[in-house]
Each structure stands twice: as C-alpha cells, then as structure tokens.
Amino acid sequence: MADIQVKIINRSDNPLPSYATADAAGMDLRAHLAAPLTLQPLERTLVPTGLFMELPSGFEAQVRPRSGLAIKQGLTLLNTPGTIDADYRGEIKIILINLSNEPQTIQHGDRIAQMVIAPFVQATLAEVLELTDTERGTGGFGHTGKS
Ligand SMILES: O=c1ccn([C@H]2C[C@H](O)[C@@H](COP(=O)(O)OP(=O)(O)OP(=O)(O)O)O2)c(=O)[nH]1
Ligand SMILES: [Mg+2]
Secondary structure (H helix, E strand, O other), X not given: OOOOEEEEOOHHHOOOXXXXXXXXXXXXXEOOOOOOEEEOOOOXXXXXXXXXXXXXXOEEEEEEOOHHHHHHHOEEEOOOOEEEOOOOOOXXXXXXXXXXXXXXXXXXXXXXXXXXXXXXXXXXXXXXXXXXXXXXXXXXXXXXXXX
C-alpha cells in the first residue's frame, strides 16, 4: 500500500510510530503527555498520542492493548480494538483503563498501545424474509460444547 500521511505534534519530542520487530503486526503508539499520568484502580482516561493520520479509503487502523502492560500493570484499552476510520482527521487517542488494584503511572513517551492497519469491506445489506438452513442453525454461545 502507499505511504500513510501522518502529522505529529512536537515532532522533536515524539518519534514516528514504528514496528518494534521485522514482522510485528502493530506499530507502537506513545503517550503524548505534558506530565505523568496516574490512573487509580478502575479509572479510565483518554490518552493523547500527538498523532494524526490520513488513512487511504478502504483501510482502518485498529488500536489494541500491549500484552506486557496488561500482564505487568493491568493497563488495557477499554474499547479494544478501537477503530480509527479513514475519514477521521482528529488526534488518535487511547482509552486506557487500569484493571489492577493499585494506581498505575504512565510517562510521556511510554508505548501504551499498538496500531494495526487493516483493509475492510463496506457491505451492502439485502433484506429477505427467510435465511438459508445450516447445520449450526441458531445454535451458538457454546452449544458445541467444551472439548
Ligand atoms: O480508541 C479510539 C477510538 C476512536 N478514535 C477516533 C477515531 C475514530 O474514527 C473516531 C470515532 O470512533 P468510533 O466510531 O469508535 O466512536 P463513536 O463513539 O462511534 O464516535 P463517532 O460518532 O464520532 O463515530 O474516534 C480514537 O482516536 N481512538
Ligand atoms: Mg462511530
């Protein structure tokens, strides 16, 4: 795909997001903070990243938690995967929540989430009175059992 156009606030202090390893699926996003931010247990907040993007039509960005933060600090994204629309021109922000039972602090520049770029289709819907039969039918929510 073509390069994605991005704008970054305070570029000298805020590196371009990047993939941490050769085949990483997501590029890490950093907190863009004037001061450290402490989240109390179960507190949620909107964390700025300083990043603005212009995704090509037909692509979305998904913002997802980082597993290290989740297991070590109980920090995750409340709306994971967050959806960044191709027509969004605002700042990408991360809805962080502290699911641990202690206060958790993040600093400016901490990598707080990762962003996966993915293609999608916009479907059209055709309304009908009956759907076709299948072996599963209306069974769901564990109806095939555990093992
Ligand atoms: O974690 C997120 C989720 C969304 N957004 C931005 C980009 C996205 O394109 C826009 C709207 O997101 P979404 O559609 O999930 O929110 P909504 O509650 O449906 O708001 P809207 O009515 O603006 O679509 O907000 C973020 O910056 N971070
Ligand atoms: Mg929406």
